[in-house]
Amino acid sequence: MTTDLNKPETKEQGVKNIQPNIGLSKDVLKKDNELLNAYLADLHVLYIKTRKYHWNVAGPSFKEYHEFFEEQYKQMEEMIDEVAERIRMLGGKPLSTMADFVKETSLEEDKSGEVKTRDMFERLLADHEQVTRELRDDVKTTDEELEDAGTADFLTGLMEEHEKMAWMLRKYLS
Secondary structure, three states: OOOOOOOOOOHHHOOOOOOOOOOOOHHHHHHHHHHHHHHHHHHHHHHHHHHHHHHHOOOOOHHHHHHHHHHHHHHHHHHHHHHHHHHHHOOOOOOOOHHHHHHHOOOOOOOOOOOOHHHHHHHHHHHHHHHHHHHHHHHHHHHHHOOOHHHHHHHHHHHHHHHHHHHHHHHHHO
16 A cells, blocks of 8 residues: 555554554553643743743843843743654644643643733742752653653753753842
8 A cells, every 4th residue: 555645644544543662651651641741731831921921021121031031931932842742752642722731731820910020030930940840750750650761861851941940030039
């Protein structure tokens, strides 16, 4: 049977969805993808919050803060793409709607109107620190319980990025 590479493969065409055969059981892959999707939801909520503050920051240091928030949300854009791709590599489907992100996140969406600049930094710091703590737990779970060193290493790198982002936010508050 030949297939047209430009057409999507579907079960109706008799093509099976090929799952990864990378030394991890279906159950491990499922748990990995659940952890990654929960983190993806947190990333999206944090990303939107950072964009909101980027758009709404004001005051004498406007330009510096505006550019700082832009650096952080651009960094998170890359992280979001990497996490979604990791989910696909592990045979899963990344969450992809705002409703799913809000439902699955552990973070609070910022629905407030005007936010003082100091409060912006404090809220983002609290979120990055919370995400760091959750990632630390996920690294332990993926490494020790699921025996998936690849995902543990992947999450460790992301955790370190959040640690650095939190450190930078903390320095603005000191």
